[in-house]
Amino acid sequence: MLLTLGVPLGFAASSEYLAWRDPIYISAGFAGVIALCLLLVQPLLAAGWLPGLHVLRSRRAHRVVGTALVVSVIVHVTGLWITSPPDIEDALLLLSPTPFSVWGVAAMWALFAAALLAAVRRRLSPRTWRLAHTSLASVVVFGGAVHAMLIEGTMEPISKAVLCALAAIATAVAAVVPWLRARRRAPGRR
Amino acid sequence: MSEIGFERRALLLGGGALATAGVAGLDLPARASGLAATPTMRGGANNYIPGAQIVERIGGGGFVISGTVRRAGDGAPLAGQRIQMWAHTKEGSESDPRSHGATLTDANGVFRLEMPQIIPALGQAHAHLAYDSMEFETVFLRPLLSSARDTSLEAHFVLQRA
Structure with missing residues (x-):
């Protein structure tokens, strides 16, 4: 775990491109890298699969990390907007020439929706909540991973690909396992 | 019926x-028209600063941007046309005025200007070029480097009368 997050972070922190960027651009880029790292942590916390964490503490950590994820994405977009306002305006209006923008924007809105849903979760039935939150989270992880893969930036390509793949796998497994368990528990139900 | x-x-x-x-x-x-005019590319005008000076080279140079300017229809080369260019380079970001410069096409409609090495910015290694001298319709280009290691880039304009 430390390795899968530490290696891409380490490569990004030692990228030669940093020498030619100002501090705001560097912070914005890093906020994006950190957000990508958190995408791997989130499904593991939600499912309670991180060793040494009790389910309840794991869920509480999932909420804290979720908040951190929202903050990271806001810092990422705001920092890039300060760096180059027209490029970010194009991206948000879906007019950007860069193929990765639309994936990032989709992931951002899905993230905000997933977080908003978590805030009103008590008003939803457990079934609706789980289905909606899991679907939105899948869009966040898939969209975020494609966004990151298409970008030529400070991240080293192989460690980035490994991180994205693990985040996608963890999300898919964490989404499917409870559903499979529920089916096994109620075999006759269709 | x-x-x-x-x-x-x-x-x-x-x-x-x-x-x-x-x-x-x-x-x-x-x-x-045999030859269609070059359309402006999406995002081409981003961080455009009007009226960049004609310069010998932008900053220390090292990265070559070259291309041609021709007339729509018959494809005749256009001499003396002012082409402006800017990019995120080793010496400054796109919005820095010192990252901007302009040059004129020669008798064959060819232009060539050096700028510092281009660095990927906002996710892609790219440059911006503009024709904005009113005689022909304004065109903004945003060509991509095929690799961030490239040290040159070509961009071509076909202009139609404004």
């Missing part, structure tokens, strides 16, 4: 007229 027949005839006539107009319409630009 006769009414329906009339409508059908009107429709046929209308359709025929439209087809004739369509063919004539297609014929006209085909005669006028």
Whole structure:
């Protein structure tokens, strides 16, 4: 775990491109890298699969990390907007020439929706909540991973690909396992 | 019955007229232009600063941007046309005025200007070029480097009269 997050972070922190960027651009880029790292942590916390964490503490950590994820994405977009306002305006209006923008924007809105849903979760039935939150989270992880893969930036390509793949796998497994368990528990139900 | 027949005839006539107009319409630009004008690219005008100075090179140079400027239709080379360019380089970001410069095309419509090495910015290694001298329609280009290690880039303009 430390390795899968530490290696891409380490490569990004030692990228030669940093020498030619100002501090705001560097912070914005890093906020994006950190957000990508958190995408791997989130499904593991939600499912309670991180060793040494009790389910309840794991869920509480999932909420804290979720908040951190929202903050990271806001810092990422705001920092890039300060760096180059027209490029970010194009991206948000879906007019950007860069193929990765639309994936990032989709992931951002899905993230905000997933977080908003978590805030009103008590008003939803457990079934609706789980289905909606899991679907939105899948869009966040898939969209975020494609966004990151298409970008030529400070991240080293192989460690980035490994991180994205693990985040996608963890999300898919964490989404499917409870559903499979529920089916096994109620075999006759269709 | 006769009414329906009339409508059908009107429709046929209308359709025929439209087809004739369509063919004539297609014929006209085909005669006028062998070479179509270059369209402005999405995001091409981002971080544009009007009126960049004509310079020997931008900053310390090292990265070559070259290309041609031709007239739409007959493709004749256009001499003395001012092309502006800017990018995120080793010496500054796109919005820095010192990252901007302009040059003129020679008698063969060819331009060439050096700028510092381009660095990927906002996710892609790219440059911006502009023709904005009013005589022809304004065009903004945003070509990509095929690799961030590239040390040159070509971009070509085909301009139509404003």
